Amino acid sequence: MYLRHPEYATLIPPRPSSAEVYELIQPFMRPAGQPWNNPEESRRRWFAQLFGRSLIISYKMLANDPTVQANRNNSRPVTHLQTLIMLRFAAEFRATYADFREKYLPPEEANNPLYIPQAQSWDILHERDSLTDWMDDGIYESFSYELTKRWSNWWDGKYMKTLEREARSRNLDLEDVLKTGQWKMDDEVSSFKDYPSDAMPITGADSSLLTSFRGFTGLSSSEFVWLLGISPKTFFMYRKRPNQRIDASVSILMRHLYHNPDDLDLFIRIPHEPAGLLERIQAIDPKFERKHFGVLLGAGPVAGYNMTKADSMVPAFARRAATLLARHLDTSDDIYWHLREAAEAEAKARGLSASQLWDNGTWHPSGHDDSEDDDSDQDDFGDD
Numbered sequence: 001m002y003l004r005h006p007e008y009a010t011l012i013p014p015r016p017s018s019a020e021v022y023e024l025i026q027p028f029m030r031p032a033g034q035p036w037n038n039p040e041e042s043r044r045r046w047f048a049q050l051f052g053r054s055l056i057i058s059y060k061m062l063a064n065d066p067t068v069q070a071n072r073n074n075s076r077p078v079t080h081l082q083t084l085i086m087l088r089f090a091a092e093f094r095a096t097y098a099d100f101r102e103k104y105l106p107p108e109e110a111n112n113p114l115y116i117p118q119a120q121s122w123d124i125l126h127e128r129d130s131l132t133d134w135m136d137d138g139i140y141e142s143f144s145y146e147l148t149k150r151w152s153n154w155w156d157g158k159y160m161k162t163l164e165r166e167a168r169s170r171n172l173d174l175e176d177v178l179k180t181g182q183w184k185m186d187d188e189v190s191s192f193k194d195y196p197s198d199a200m201p202i203t204g205a206d207s208s209l210l211t212s213f214r215g216f217t218g219l220s221s222s223e224f225v226w227l228l229g230i231s232p233k234t235f236f237m238y239r240k241r242p243n244q245r246i247d248a249s250v251s252i253l254m255r256h257l258y259h260n261p262d263d264l265d266l267f268i269r270i271p272h273e274p275a276g277l278l279e280r281i282q283a284i285d286p287k288f289e290r291k292h293f294g295v296l297l298g299a300g301p302v303a304g305y306n307m308t309k310a311d312s313m314v315p316a317f318a319r320r321a322a323t324l325l326a327r328h329l330d331t332s333d334d335i336y337w338h339l340r341e342a343a344e345a346e347a348k349a350r351g352l353s354a355s356q357l358w359d360n361g362t363w364h365p366s367g368h369d370d371s372e373d374d375d376s377d378q379d380d381f382g383d384d
Contacts, residue, residue, distance in 0.1 A: 052248030076229030
């Protein structure tokens with residue numbers, strides 16, 4: 001399917017530039033919730049601190065010299081925090097735009113491609129001007145007001161709350177951190193009892209969120225390290241320091257996704273209930289049977305029945321395909337037909353007809369049943 005439809009092969013959202021992120025959030029950047037009194041140039045100094053980095057990094061991220069910007073590569077955790085912000089704003093934009101489009105778009109413009117979102121990720125924000133071109137001044141003003149309200153609710157009520165929790169976990173005041181950019185704490189954590197439950201330091205200790213986050217979210221090991229922007233080597237380095245706080249950017253990202261699991265879906269849409277995914281496919285293709293579900297994902301009929309039992313999870317071998325289905329079915333039915341076509345093409349390459357594939361549920365001319373292939377998570381970190 002990737003060869004025929006390379007658009008699905010992009011496993012990560014586009015990486016935003018610091019300048020793009022700054023342009024989006026600078027109206028909401030303010031110390032301790034107070035309005036700005038400084039000129040725009042002074043606001044830049046507050047930027048990097050929002051991602052767990054120091055004040056001086058702000059100037060490098062937002063340097064006026066294009067050469068400096070081009071050579072400035074943010075660390076992966078910082079990039080993921082910035083991407084999180086872009087994805088959330090894009091989600092609010094999509095929801096608000098869909099609502100206004102349904103209520104106010106003239107019927108004769110319903111099929112105008114200019115007013116139908118094309119982008120699948122946060123890059124929909126690049127389409128803002130064309131998508132809203134049909135709005136008159138009154139509608140656009142209402143649209144902007146509603147979007148800003150929704151965005152402010154997330155920024156102040158979710159993201160800034162995360163930064164406050166992180167600051168408390170480091171025995172710091174957030175306003176002071178925003179002024180100085182001093183997130184780093186070398187002092188060891190002597191007792192977790194000294195901290196509120198929602199602001200526990202994240203260290204390498206067994207009782208820390210670092211060790212429970214993957215199980216809590218249902219992520220595979222590879223998804224876990226990718227999501228946090230770290231390598232397995234970095235994970236084990238943290239684990240060997242049970243009393244040391246982990247990097248601020250990683251800690252902020254993990255803490256935010258733990259307290260706001262809806263934002264995790266912006267990165268990785270894990271289909272926790274395959275039965276629901278089956279129902280969505282059957283709404284598209286009424287001839288699709290329960291036994292076909294396992295076949296569609298590369299196994300056999302028994303796997304389809306097992307996956308769609310109550311409280312069942314998607315096994316490791318099917319996670320990527322199921323995740324693509326869950327993500328793209330929100331906006332289009334095409335992903336199902338494309339995956340089905342790919343399955344039939346694979347069957348043909350193995351000397352099978354489409355009817356043999358769907359009727360018999362086999363991927364081998366000999367009739368071997370793939371249904372009971374090992375579906376465990378093979379990429380566990382293992383013991384420290």
